[in-house]
Amino acid sequence: MNYTWNWGIFQEPSPEGVGTYADMLLSGLSWTIATALASWVIAFTLGSVIGVLRTLPSRAANAVGTAYVELFRNVPLLVQMFLWYFVLPEILPAGLGTAVKQLPDAPFYTAVLCLGFFTASRVAEQVRAGIQSLPRGQRMAGTALGFTTAQTYRHVLLPNAYRIILPPLTSEFLNNLKNTSVALTIGLLELTARARSMQEFSFQVFEAFTAATLLYLVLNLVVVAGATLLERTVAVPGGR
Amino acid sequence: MTSTPIPGPSADTPAPSSAAAPADEGLRQGPLVSPPPATASGEAMIAIEAVSKWYGDFQVLTDCTTAVARGEVVVVCGPSGSGKSTLIKCVNALEPFQKGQITVDGTRVKDRGTNLPKLRARVGMVFQHFELFPHLSITDNLTIAQRKVLGRPGEEARKRGLDLLERVGLSAHAKKHPGQLSGGQQQRVAIARALAMNPVVMLFDEPTSALDPEMVGEVLDVMVELARDGMTMMVVTHEMGFARKVADRVIFMDRGEIVEDATKEAFFGQPRSERAQQFLSKILAH
Numbered sequence: 313m314n315y316t317w318n319w320g321i322f323q324e325p326s327p328e329g330v331g332t333y334a335d336m337l338l339s340g341l342s343w344t345i346a347t348a349l350a351s352w353v354i355a356f357t358l359g360s361v362i363g364v365l366r367t368l369p370s371r372a373a374n375a376v377g378t379a380y381v382e383l384f385r386n387v388p389l390l391v392q393m394f395l396w397y398f399v400l401p402e403i404l405p406a407g408l409g410t411a412v413k414q415l416p417d418a419p420f421y422t423a424v425l426c427l428g429f430f431t432a433s434r435v436a437e438q439v440r441a442g443i444q445s446l447p448r449g450q451r452m453a454g455t456a457l458g459f460t461t462a463q464t465y466r467h468v469l470l471p472n473a474y475r476i477i478l479p480p481l482t483s484e485f486l487n488n489l490k491n492t493s494v495a496l497t498i499g500l501l502e503l504t505a506r507a508r509s510m511q512e513f514s515f516q517v518f519e520a521f522t523a524a525t526l527l528y529l530v531l532n533l534v535v536v537a538g539a540t541l542l543e544r545t546v547a548v549p550g551g552r
Numbered sequence: 553m554t555s556t557p558i559p560g561p562s563a564d565t566p567a568p569s570s571a572a573a574p575a576d577e578g579l580r581q582g583p584l585v586s587p588p589p590a591t592a593s594g595e596a597m598i599a600i601e602a603v604s605k606w607y608g609d610f611q612v613l614t615d616c617t618t619a620v621a622r623g624e625v626v627v628v629c630g631p632s633g634s635g636k637s638t639l640i641k642c643v644n645a646l647e648p649f650q651k652g653q654i655t656v657d658g659t660r661v662k663d664r665g666t667n668l669p670k671l672r673a674r675v676g677m678v679f680q681h682f683e684l685f686p687h688l689s690i691t692d693n694l695t696i697a698q699r700k701v702l703g704r705p706g707e708e709a710r711k712r713g714l715d716l717l718e719r720v721g722l723s724a725h726a727k728k729h730p731g732q733l734s735g736g737q738q739q740r741v742a743i744a745r746a747l748a749m750n751p752v753v754m755l756f757d758e759p760t761s762a763l764d765p766e767m768v769g770e771v772l773d774v775m776v777e778l779a780r781d782g783m784t785m786m787v788v789t790h791e792m793g794f795a796r797k798v799a800d801r802v803i804f805m806d807r808g809e810i811v812e813d814a815t816k817e818a819f820f821g822q823p824r825s826e827r828a829q830q831f832l833s834k835i836l837a838h
Contacts, residue, residue, distance in 0.1 A: 452646050453683035457697035457749065458673025467696060471687045548687050550731025 321516045322523065333510050337520075340506030341527050347423050347502060348489040354428025355488060359435025364465060366440045377436065384433035389426075389494050396426045397498040423495035431488045438480050442473030475546055482539040486532050503527060576737065577721040579773055584719055584747060585781040596655070597622045597753050597784045598643055603652035605638065605808075612638050613649065614808045620753070625785045627795040627816075630805035631831060636788045639805065640755050643786065644675040657752050673701045676746030676754040680762050682738040684730035684745070690717065691726045694745050702749065709748075716744035720774055736767025743774050754778065756787040790835060796820060804828040 322334040331339075365377035384392070397419070401409040415421060446469060454464035474481075496505035507524035511517040598620040605613040612635050620626045628636045641647040643654055645661050645668050654661040659671050684693050694713030698704045704712070717723050720740040722733075730738055739759060746754060756775065760768045772794050779785055779798040789795070795802055795816065802819040804812035804827070812819065812828045823829050 447681065447683070449679050449681050449683040450685070452641075453677075453679060453685070455669075456644055456646060456672055456675070456677040456679075457745075458669045458701035459697065460669050463700055467700060468685055472685075475687065548731060549729040550733075551686075 315518070317518070318516055319519060321510075321514055321519050324514075326510075327513045333514065333520075334523075336506050336510060337503065337523055337527065340501060340503035341531070343420070343500060344489070344492050344502040345531070347420060347427065347492040347495060347500065348485075350424040351427035351431065351492070352485060352488055354424065355431035355435050355484075358428065359432035360439050360470070362432060362436035363439025363443065364470075366436065367443045367469075368461070377440075381433045381436050384430055385437075389430055389491060390497065392430055393423070393426050393494055393498055397422045419495060419498045419500040422498055423492065423500050427488060427491055427495070431484060431491070434484055434487075435481065438477045438484065439470075439473060442477040443469050445476055446472055475548065478539070478543050478546070482536065485539070486535060489532065489535065490528065577718075577724065578770075579721050579777065580719050582719060583781050584716070584774070584778050585783050595622050596620065597624070597657055598786060599653075599655040600639070600643070601653045601655075603639070603642060603649050603654060605635075605642065605647070605649040605651075612808050613642070616652070616805075616808075616810050618803055618810055618813050620784060620786050622784055623782050624800045625779045625783075625787065625798050626801045626803060627799040628786065628788045628803045628805060629790060629792075629795070629831070630811075633807075634805040635808040636803075636805045637757050640757055640786055640788050643755055644672045644677060646677075669701065673697070673749055674752050676749060676751035678739070678742050678746055678754070678756045678759045680758040682730070682735070682742045682762075684738055684742055686730050688729070689726070690722070690728055690730070690733070690741055693730065693741060694748050697745070698748055713744070713748050716747050717741070720744050734767060735763045736770045739763065739767075739771045740774055743771070743778070747778075753784040753786070756785065756789065758788050758790070760789065760791055792820075792832075792835060804831065806831070 322337075323332055325331070326333050326336045328336065362377045362380050365373040366381070368374065387395075401412045403409075404412060412418065450468055450472065451464055454468040455461075459467065492500075492502050493504035495502055496508070499505075503524055507520045510520040514520070596619040600616055600618050603613055603616045604611065616635075616639055618626075628640065630636050638647055642649045643656060643661070649662065652662075656671060656675060660666055661668075661671065684690075685696070688696060691710065691713060694717060695706070695709040698709035698712060699706060702709075714723060714726060717726055720743065722737055722740060722744075725733060725737065725741075730741070733741065743759075759775070760771050763771065768791070772791060775785070775787070775794065776798050787794070787799075799816045802812070802814060802816055803810055804819070804823070804825070806827045811825045812823055814823070819828070820832075823832060
């Protein structure tokens with residue numbers, strides 16, 4: 313292999329004119345984090361609502377929840393990204409479509425929406441599984457005490473369901489974080505996109521992707537550590 | 553409709569000293585139901601009229617009719633699958649039924665105009681598997697419904713909850729979680745949780761069936777006291793000793809029908825139906 317290693321490349325000025333290659337990667341990392349967090353807010357809230365819909369004693373609510381989940385989890389994420397970015401502005405009314413296209417940071421907003429809606433379908437399934445794993449008597453006990461359906465979910469079912477699904481939910485958060493890299497296809501300058509441009513400008517492909525790999529790894533390990541801490545904090549004394 | 557006021561602190565009960573208190577103090581003196589409810593009368597607290605229920609094509613309840621008078625203790629027994637649990641769950645509309653009507657303290661259960669959460673808040677229910685909320689402390693288990701359903705201020709709800717917890721002999725466990733208590737202790741907390749709502753009637757769905765034998769007694773003791781305090785009770789149970797001790801009437805169910813509905817004396821003396829005779833001879837054989 314005819315390759316010249318150059319680990320000093322990170323200190324060299326990037327072709328953007330300001331900052332070094334290291335700065336470029338770190339800027340990518342911050343877009344990755346911002347996209348992951350913003351889309352998780354949507355994924356968690358919407359996913360919880362959809363998951364609850366699938367467990368309500370109402371056929372209409374179940375149908376809405378099922379339709380959402382099956383639509384959003386059965387179309388590839390990349391296709392969904394393209395649909396949101398390239399197709400949606402075209403089918404909106406002309407004026408609105410143009411405004412959307414001219415939005416500053418349009419790739420960011422699109423990626424947040426797309427990832428949020430996609431991951432919500434997966435969160436929904438976990439919320440549903442968590443609720444359905446609780447003894448039937450828990451819902452009955454809440455109901456028998458006079459709780460409305462909303463109160464039974466708020467005070468009884470969800471607090472227990474979330475505790476049960478915390479480990480798979482952590483995996484889902486990590487997936488969502490890694491999926492932000494798909495947004496490079498619509499022009500979001502996140503970490504993977506930045507590593508690629510570093511490779512193209514400097515030809516130091518190994519250094520660029522070694523750095524990206526390590527940054528993703530460290531970021532995810534921080535998340536895992538946080539989740540472990542959270543699990544310990546909310547653990548129920550005496551178990552369930 | 554009666555609304556039972558919350559009892560004040562009773563002067564004769566010692567203040568709980570959680571640090572020094574033994575793990576399980578046993579039952580304390582004093583009424584579980586305070587102030588005492590009106591004495592037994594002919595007036596029906598629960599009226600069940602011609603109730604039928606189906607799961608799809610399968611009929612689980614057939615034309616069930618009975619009544620529980622104010623202050624009366626009625627034991628419902630029968631072989632498994634006879635529909636006794638289903639019937640008791642129809643009383644507070646945990647299970648819907650297709651035909652007939654149930655009236656609880658003057659309120660029709662099957663009526664679009666009935667506010668079911670409000671009705672259920674006045675009907676205490678105790679389950680086979682306790683169903684305490686595992687993520688909440690014992691104190692929170694006792695207070696959450698008082699606060700969220702009845703709108704009681706936190707301090708008042710806490711006082712009421714801890715008073716009852718002391719009455720069932722568990723005040724040392726107020727800060728623990730359900731998973732840290734034995735089955736019998738959990739069930740006593742579950743009874744206290746239901747009583748904290750000042751119910752006009754208590755429903756028990758096989759309250760001792762999931763307990764280890766040595767814990768059955770402590771739960772039955774609370775129920776016996778409750779019955780002696782004049783609480784209206786409908787109890788699904790196989791504990792015939794309890795039935796003999798405190799029941800006013802015994803209902804025997806089989807295959808979704810009320811086969812026998814008799815006073816305790818008549819039921820244990822000479823059941824009229826052959827099915828009840830067979831059932832009794834089986835469970836009293838040991």
